[in-house]
Amino acid sequence: MASDVPSPAADRAGGILTIDPSAVAENYRRVLRVIGPGVKAAAAVKADAYGLGVENIAPALYGAGCRHFFVAHLAEGMVLRPLLPSDASVLVLHGPPPGTAGDLHAAGLIPVLNSPDQIAEWSALAQSRESSLPAVVQIDSGMARFGLSEADLHGLARKSDALSGIDVSLVMSHLACADEPEHPANRAQLLQFERLRGLLPPAPYSLAASSGLFLGSDWHFDLVRPGAALYGVNPTPYALSPVCPVIRLSARVIQTRDVQAGQAVGYGAAFVAGRASRIALLGIGYGDGYLRSAGGRARVSLPSHPELHLPVTGRISMDSLCVDVTGAPEGLIREGVLLDLIGPHLSIDEAASSAGTIGYELLTGLGGRYHRVIL
Numbered sequence: 501m502a503s504d505v506p507s508p509a510a511d512r513a514g515g516i517l518t519i520d521p522s523a524v525a526e527n528y529r530r531v532l533r534v535i536g537p538g539v540k541a542a543a544a545v546k547a548d549a550y551g552l553g554v555e556n557i558a559p560a561l562y563g564a565g566c567r568h569f570f571v572a573h574l575a576e577g578m579v580l581r582p583l584l585p586s587d588a589s590v591l592v593l594h595g596p597p598p599g600t601a602g603d604l605h606a607a608g609l610i611p612v613l614n615s616p617d618q619i620a621e622w623s624a625l626a627q628s629r630e631s632s633l634p635a636v637v638q639i640d641s642g643m644a645r646f647g648l649s650e651a652d653l654h655g656l657a658r659k660s661d662a663l664s665g666i667d668v669s670l671v672m673s674h675l676a677c678a679d680e681p682e683h684p685a686n687r688a689q690l691l692q693f694e695r696l697r698g699l700l701p702p703a704p705y706s707l708a709a710s711s712g713l714f715l716g717s718d719w720h721f722d723l724v725r726p727g728a729a730l731y732g733v734n735p736t737p738y739a740l741s742p743v744c745p746v747i748r749l750s751a752r753v754i755q756t757r758d759v760q761a762g763q764a765v766g767y768g769a770a771f772v773a774g775r776a777s778r779i780a781l782l783g784i785g786y787g788d789g790y791l792r793s794a795g796g797r798a799r800v801s802l803p804s805h806p807e808l809h810l811p812v813t814g815r816i817s818m819d820s821l822c823v824d825v826t827g828a829p830e831g832l833i834r835e836g837v838l839l840d841l842i843g844p845h846l847s848i849d850e851a852a853s854s855a856g857t858i859g860y861e862l863l864t865g866l867g868g869r870y871h872r873v874i875l
């Protein structure tokens with residue numbers, strides 16, 4: 501990732517969030533290499549492409565060959581649809597809320613149907629239009645979250661016309677434990693998916709998201725649906741990341757101060773300097789989605805010194821945080837210098853783990869105050 505060149509607008513913000521859509525495209529191509537020919541890769545672009553801005557990310561993925569885009573909500577689909585050429589499908593994971601099937605169809609979107617009621621509403625719409633309408637049908641293979649239960653599927657199978665007018669373009673399910681390859685739920689869900697899909701008309705199948713597609717070809721079926729991996733979150737937390745970083749989050753040093761041993765720093769006097777220390781104040785805080793739980797645990801890195809990681813000390817405030825820069829070479833940390841909270845030498849996974857969470861939550865929570873640079 502190229503390092504950003506601060507602009508006047510960047511100087512006015514507390515932090516700079518640099519987003520590299522070409523790195524997203526590169527990660528999409530890495531996914532294609534993992535699944536090999538014959539399997540397609542969709543992209544999950546819900547939650548504004550995991551907080552990175554769907555208007556930049558979706559076209560980059562389209563350019564890399566992606567033609568299937570999953571959002572969560574109808575409203576998200578309506579924003580995305582006009583941003584993509586017509587040969588791309590926009591699929592709505594939550595399906596139509598009651599009474600909205602007509603809107604969903606009119607917006608050119610394809611629903612994921614999760615319940616008998618959603619199926620009934622989509623089928624009624626198709627029949628009223630005397631046409632057949634495409635839809636994805638989701639099965640619950642053991643996660644007990646979205647999708648038709650085994651009982652629902654038997655109920656549908658008993659009613660010969662339950663799916664009438666519905667062109668089932670994909671049958672999908674979702675894995676609960678794919679980031680733990682040894683977890684027995686993975687194989688159990690695979691077997692349950694293979695068993696239950698027999699209760700529906702034959703269609704292309706999809707089971708795996710980012711982590712699932714690294715479980716092996718048994719989990720690939722016809723289509724995989726990565727999200728997080730495309731955005732640089734390690735889908736294999738048990739191994740080195742197979743994907744490249746997509747974002748850099750930097751903040752400017754606002755002020756530095758020397759403190760004596762015994763001096764408390766920040767709210768709650770939660771950090772007390774054990775020795776004479778130099779503290780730098782950065783203009784990012786929990787109001788920007790840099791989680792308060794990372795206080796005293798996270799590290800920042802200095803772009804010019806990759807090996808140097810400096811600790812975030814004391815509590816994280818709404819608009820600022822303190823870094824103990826005592827270990828940095830003399831004169832390096834001055835007002836205006838940019839430090840990375842996430843960057844080439846400090847992964848999103850590490851930053852998230854410091855906050856006791858996962859890259860997904862950190863990404864989707866990144867706030868609106870940053871100066872955003874789209875490379």
Ligand SMILES: *Cc1c(COP(=O)(O)O)cnc(C)c1O
Pocket residue numbers: 544546593674708709710711725726727728729
């Ligand atoms: C969010 C989501 C995905 C993408 O998941 P990642 O773990 O981010 O790859 C795929 N399928 C479904 C049903 C989802 O909800």
